[in-house]
Amino acid sequence: MKILPTHNRYSGTVIIIVLFIVFSLGFVSEKKEGSSDLSPETGEMPLYGEWKHFTVKDGLPSDKTYCVLVDNERILVGTHEGLAVYQNKEWTTYTTRDGLAHNGVLSLAKNELTGDIWIGTLGGLSRWSAGKFENFNQMNSGMPNDLIYSVACDGKDVWVATGGGAGKYDSYSKEWEIYTEENAPMHEPWTYGICTGDDKIFIAAWGGGIVEYNKKNSQFRDYTDPDGNMEIDLFPDDGIVHDITTGASWSEGMLWVGTYFGLSRYDGTRWKGYFDHDSGLASNFINFVKASGKYVFICTDRGLSSTDGENWVTYTRNDQNSDGKARILQKGSVREVKLSPSLTHNYVLGVDLKDDMIWVATSKGLSRGKLINRENLGLALSDK
16 A cells, blocks of 8 residues: 655544435445537537336335446446346346445446446445456555545546545556545545546545646646635636535536536636526536536436536426426527426436436436437437
8 A cells, every 4th residue: 555745735624414414315426437429519408308217126126326337238326235237128236245345336437448347335345347346445455445435447547536535546556545635635535526537637525626636747736616605606607616526527628516506617727607596407416427528417406407518408307206307498598398207316316328328326216318309419310
């Protein structure tokens, strides 16, 4: 195990409410960015419909789903009772009996170099390779903490955001480097999201905004709310909207950051903030963000939103039945499309997409939606 030299930085008071929020709400964070075939030519937002639900009745081990990862022809779902894999229209569940580190699976990432799946759980990190699980924890490997909120693969390196700091595992040397408030600009050791992009690693640190690690010079810098106000964003677009960050995702030169008080976008020079009262965002309480192409998908406690930074689509379910709607904010006009059915539940925790399909993890099951405006996006039907 290798611990980097100390970086001078203050450490604030421990925020006790973190553990309550994590375990009562089932928080998850960032996965490695996936790919999508969406290449819009008209500026219209992707619209998904024909939703299908998956619950315990359909083969899931638990209705409480934390994360989802599309891996070619199979769908991997992290649940409260194990890893569920959907392939050939059948579900298979893997638990601690099969070698998984813990049944509570919070995050999933695929290493594109090796094809291995890295699994962040409530009790350690698992590598799933050639049908076998290899587990990492504080005792056997020097990992920073056994509570793994987020995993990201970056070549031979695997990054984790944990309850005790961020960590980088070199799969060649088999050594860990640990980053906490002692050697990186973090306000507290809790980290909840991690992603890669532009030769950088972006860490969502609770109470510390976004911590950026530059791989070229091994230097850190942090992005925090300039006004320092914990209640409101006093000066719009002056920086990240809030220091309590819950996830980050990078795509096409844009870093998207989720917080419990709104959404932020950073283009490398300027910050832009989005809130539920001045955009199409479903809620300021954001659990997870997933950037794909020019779009970002935002998982909130009141539905799933998507945006290109100007236009919006938000999906919600009715309280009284399984139907719902998509609210579309496009070029200044608003319209609604009825969905029957809609999402499994409005408390959304994870999302992934590929080709024409989007998969959404919620607190009451998994939802799958189909792209229904492909022609309007300038995509040929023969591309399916």
